[in-house]
Amino acid sequence: MENNVVEMRDIVKIFPPDNVALKRVSLSIKKGEIHSIIGENGAGKSTLMKVLYGLEKANQGEIFLGGVHKQISTPKEAVDCGIGMVHQEFMLVGVYTVLENIVLGDEPCNALGMLKLDAARDKLKNILEQFHFDFPLDEQVQNLSVAAQQKIEIVKLLYRNVDILILDEPTAVLAPQEADELFKLLEQLKQAGKTILFISHKLDEVLRISDTITVMRRGERVWTKPNQGLDKIALSNAMVGRDVMLTVEKPETVPGDTVLEFDGVSVKSPLVPGKLDNDRVSFSVRAGEILGVAGVEGNGQYEMVQALIGALPICAGNIRLMGRDISKDAIRERRRQISYISQDRKRSGSSQTDTLTDNVTMTHHYVSGRLKGKLGLLSVRKMRKLCDEIIENYQVKCKNSSTRMMELSGGNQQKVIIGREIELGCRLLVADQPVRGLDVGSIEYIHKKIVEERNKGVAVLLVSADLDELFSLSDRIVVFHNGRLVAQRRPDETTREEIGEFMLGARSELND
Amino acid sequence: MTKKATTIALGILTAIGMGMLLLVWQGYDPLDSYAAVFRYSMGSSFAIGVTLERTAIVAMVALAATTTFSSGASNLGMFGQILTGEIIATAIGVYLPLPGWLLIPAMLIGSALGGACMALIAGLLRKYFNMNEFITTLMFNFILDYFTEYLVNTSMRDPLMSWPMSKVIAPQGVMPRFFGFLDGSVFFALAILVISYILWKNTRFGYEMRMNGKNPIFANYGGCDAQGNFLKAMALSGAYNGLAGCLLIIGSGQQNRFVPGMGENYANEGLMIAIVANNNVIGVVLYSFLFSMLNAGATGMQLETSVPLEFITMLIGLTVMSVVSIREYSTTFINNAKAMAENRKFKKREVK
Numbered sequence: 001m002e003n004n005v006v007e008m009r010d011i012v013k014i015f016p017p018d019n020v021a022l023k024r025v026s027l028s029i030k031k032g033e034i035h036s037i038i039g040e041n042g043a044g045k046s047t048l049m050k051v052l053y054g055l056e057k058a059n060q061g062e063i064f065l066g067g068v069h070k071q072i073s074t075p076k077e078a079v080d081c082g083i084g085m086v087h088q089e090f091m092l093v094g095v096y097t098v099l100e101n102i103v104l105g106d107e108p109c110n111a112l113g114m115l116k117l118d119a120a121r122d123k124l125k126n127i128l129e130q131f132h133f134d135f136p137l138d139e140q141v142q143n144l145s146v147a148a149q150q151k152i153e154i155v156k157l158l159y160r161n162v163d164i165l166i167l168d169e170p171t172a173v174l175a176p177q178e179a180d181e182l183f184k185l186l187e188q189l190k191q192a193g194k195t196i197l198f199i200s201h202k203l204d205e206v207l208r209i210s211d212t213i214t215v216m217r218r219g220e221r222v223w224t225k226p227n228q229g230l231d232k233i234a235l236s237n238a239m240v241g242r243d244v245m246l247t248v249e250k251p252e253t254v255p256g257d258t259v260l261e262f263d264g265v266s267v268k269s270p271l272v273p274g275k276l277d278n279d280r281v282s283f284s285v286r287a288g289e290i291l292g293v294a295g296v297e298g299n300g301q302y303e304m305v306q307a308l309i310g311a312l313p314i315c316a317g318n319i320r321l322m323g324r325d326i327s328k329d330a331i332r333e334r335r336r337q338i339s340y341i342s343q344d345r346k347r348s349g350s351s352q353t354d355t356l357t358d359n360v361t362m363t364h365h366y367v368s369g370r371l372k373g374k375l376g377l378l379s380v381r382k383m384r385k386l387c388d389e390i391i392e393n394y395q396v397k398c399k400n401s402s403t404r405m406m407e408l409s410g411g412n413q414q415k416v417i418i419g420r421e422i423e424l425g426c427r428l429l430v431a432d433q434p435v436r437g438l439d440v441g442s443i444e445y446i447h448k449k450i451v452e453e454r455n456k457g458v459a460v461l462l463v464s465a466d467l468d469e470l471f472s473l474s475d476r477i478v479v480f481h482n483g484r485l486v487a488q489r490r491p492d493e494t495t496r497e498e499i500g501e502f503m504l505g506a507r508s509e510l511n512d
Numbered sequence: 513m514t515k516k517a518t519t520i521a522l523g524i525l526t527a528i529g530m531g532m533l534l535l536v537w538q539g540y541d542p543l544d545s546y547a548a549v550f551r552y553s554m555g556s557s558f559a560i561g562v563t564l565e566r567t568a569i570v571a572m573v574a575l576a577a578t579t580t581f582s583s584g585a586s587n588l589g590m591f592g593q594i595l596t597g598e599i600i601a602t603a604i605g606v607y608l609p610l611p612g613w614l615l616i617p618a619m620l621i622g623s624a625l626g627g628a629c630m631a632l633i634a635g636l637l638r639k640y641f642n643m644n645e646f647i648t649t650l651m652f653n654f655i656l657d658y659f660t661e662y663l664v665n666t667s668m669r670d671p672l673m674s675w676p677m678s679k680v681i682a683p684q685g686v687m688p689r690f691f692g693f694l695d696g697s698v699f700f701a702l703a704i705l706v707i708s709y710i711l712w713k714n715t716r717f718g719y720e721m722r723m724n725g726k727n728p729i730f731a732n733y734g735g736c737d738a739q740g741n742f743l744k745a746m747a748l749s750g751a752y753n754g755l756a757g758c759l760l761i762i763g764s765g766q767q768n769r770f771v772p773g774m775g776e777n778y779a780n781e782g783l784m785i786a787i788v789a790n791n792n793v794i795g796v797v798l799y800s801f802l803f804s805m806l807n808a809g810a811t812g813m814q815l816e817t818s819v820p821l822e823f824i825t826m827l828i829g830l831t832v833m834s835v836v837s838i839r840e841y842s843t844t845f846i847n848n849a850k851a852m853a854e855n856r857k858f859k860k861r862e863v864k
Contacts, residue, residue: 059858335733358719
């Protein structure tokens with residue numbers, strides 16, 4: 001008990017109305033260990049950490065720090081107790097310098113309230129030297145890479161003398177090489193006596209860096225074990241309670257005719273004048289193949305998809321769909337031929353406050369004749385029927401078709417969206433990060449559906465930040481870096497490391 | 513459904529209760545006052561006729577407001593578009609010698625088109641010059657108010673009247689009465705409400721309009737024609753207001769002539785009804801009726817119990833606030849109660 005820095009006892013958290021996120025969860029963390037908490041989305045791991053960090057108030061339960069009972073109700077109190085958290089989305093001010101960001105909220109001031117940045121600089125110097133950080137303190141944060149920004153978040157916590165660091169899926173935004181660097185840093189922090197709580201989806205990295213692993217499932221702790229003799233199969237079984245197929249079965253197919261062709265497409269940046277977000281991008285997708293698009297976020301993949309759908313104008317080249325130039329068409333015209341799973345299911349993929357029926361009606365309402373009723377009106381009965389079919393065929397867990405979208409879990413929402421888009425029956429399926437933030441079970445199901453579409457002869461364009469996903473699904477992979485398409489590979493002829501080098505711009509196969 | 517009805521009933525009862533307290537505080541008899549309101553709005557066939565005619569008119573404005581709220585287009589030019597409808601109906605009714613079966617439709621269609629045009633101008637200014645329709649429609653209210661006032665001061669003025677107002681429209685242009693007390697406007701409004709209900713529920717345009725109001729980004733990626741729908745929604749909303757203006761002229765219980773500034777209270781009431789009705793056609797009917805009842809009975813109440821007319825305006829305000837706040841808070845309240853019950857289950861398990 002004495003060497004447990006954190007002891008959480010019987011934590012219950014209920015989100016109104018009756019979503020029990022944590023069912024009497026107890027957890028002990030030993031001092032100086034890297035303790036991973038894994039589980040599907042909605043398993044409660046993030047909620048548990050938010051309770052510890054004071055972001056969520058538990059309905060029941062107690063927290064002991066070093067054996068002493070503590071009431072933590074705000075992040076400020078958590079930091080005062082030596083607990084800090086790095087969120088998935090960074091909380092940095094882009095136009096402030098690194099130094100300003102680090103001291104923000106805890107600025108050293110003199111009696112008159114004037115900033116004393118030099119005092120902070122001295123204090124920081126020790127931290128930077130101790131952990132071999134090398135970033136310029138006076139650079140604006142917006143000019144730094146995502147990996148560097150993440151390190152700033154960590155330094156921010158170290159500056160506040162935090163001993164227990166919570167990292168919420170830190171590798172989700174990193175390329176493989178950057179992740180390696182992060183792991184080295186975590187190891188150093190551990191040597192320095194810090195305790196690290198690591199939340200993740202990715203079993204490989206959990207097995208690689210953890211001392212102890214806790215598995216959560218549906219708001220309960222399944223077990224906590226030291227990381228010895230554990231493997232991926234054991235972890236995933238504990239996470240979902242059944243065997244998961246980690247590789248998708250994918251029969252060989254012969255790709256058919258070209259469905260989509262990008263020919264020297266350039267897209268001007270809407271934000272930075274003179275910059276091209278897509279610079280002379282050319283590729284093609286054929287019927288019955290999955291083209292994977294790799295790249296670190298913000299390197300032009302998003303803009304490529306926007307240009308394809310018609311939400312961003314192109315300034316050079318053309319886009320051909322089944323031989324016809326669609327570059328000038330409106331979104332409405334293009335959507336007749338493109339099934340599109342957008343990146344952000346809440347913002348652009350659905351209307352959260354509307355019923356499932358209204359949500360699946362979108363695009364079908366003018367593309368297909370299957371919702372037509374008498375006198376050319378929309379038939380509410382047929383809308384419901386389509387919705388019921390999608391609920392059944394895509395294994396959506398919900399009450400009925402009048403349920404509102406927001407009442408569904410992320411995975412089920414995504415199944416509704418994918419059902420809607422696949423049911424459109426277009427020859428091109430564009431899937432922009434279709435499984436981002438989903439649980440293992442849903443990911444497996446959605447991957448299966450995407451491969452099924454490919455086998456039916458649909459051309460699939462799959463954009464993903466997750467190399468595992470790209471390698472297991474794609475027939476070919478193209479890599480974006482800085483708005484340019486820098487490489488093309490077949491997954492069986494390359495490695496994750498090689499693709500990673502292309503993603504980071506260490507290598508390029510541009511021939512111009 | 514039952515939950516919806518409960519929250520609405522609770523909201524209205526709360527407002528009535530608060531009204532009673534205010535009356536008692538001011539030394540009036542609350543029951544007498546409410547009884548007078550009821551008697552003068554529903555107590556005779558004549559009173560019912562007046563209430564329903566008023567309901568028909570205000571429901572049109574409420575539909576206009578509902579259209580703008582649910583589609584994401586902002587039209588605050590209710591007043592200006594009502595004035596447009598009024599002045600066009602008056603001009604047709606006074607100067608166009610047509611038989612009644614042609615004159616009434618001509619006035620209705622003319623007013624609807626006029627209202628639609630006024631709103632559409634704001635929509636086009638948005639489309640081509642990126643001018644915020646929120647502001648332009650609001651500004652049009654002033655322009656149209658002064659322009660119509662100018663018209664009845666000059667060319668359209670009735671020379672026999674000492675006050676500036678238009679001539680009375682031709683008698684065959686006045687809506688016929690049915691059963692001696694029911695104005696034709698009531699049936700006309702009922703037809704428009706049924707058509708609107710179908711429009712929202714069962715047409716592509718209605719669906720796209722609703723989705724655009726809820727999540728324009730989703731609608732855009734889904735292939736909805738955002739720009740086209742915006743213009744259509746503006747025009748539709750303007751047309752409803754134009755119709756309301758027309759009914760204000762041709763209704764058998766109205767003055768049948770244009771008087772400057774008439775209809776402003778309808779514009780505000782229509783907006784309030786759309787808010788309490790939460791963009792629901794049936795709600796529009798219910799609240800239009802309730803508010804019209806209160807308004808129609810207000811004069812009677814003042815006569816009998818000397819409670820000032822303005823009390824009703826306050827009561828309507830109270831109703832809007834209590835219905836909306838109870839509606840918004842009820843979900844949170846029920847959810848929290850459920851969460852507490854769930855939490856107790858865990859505590860019980862601990863005891864065992």
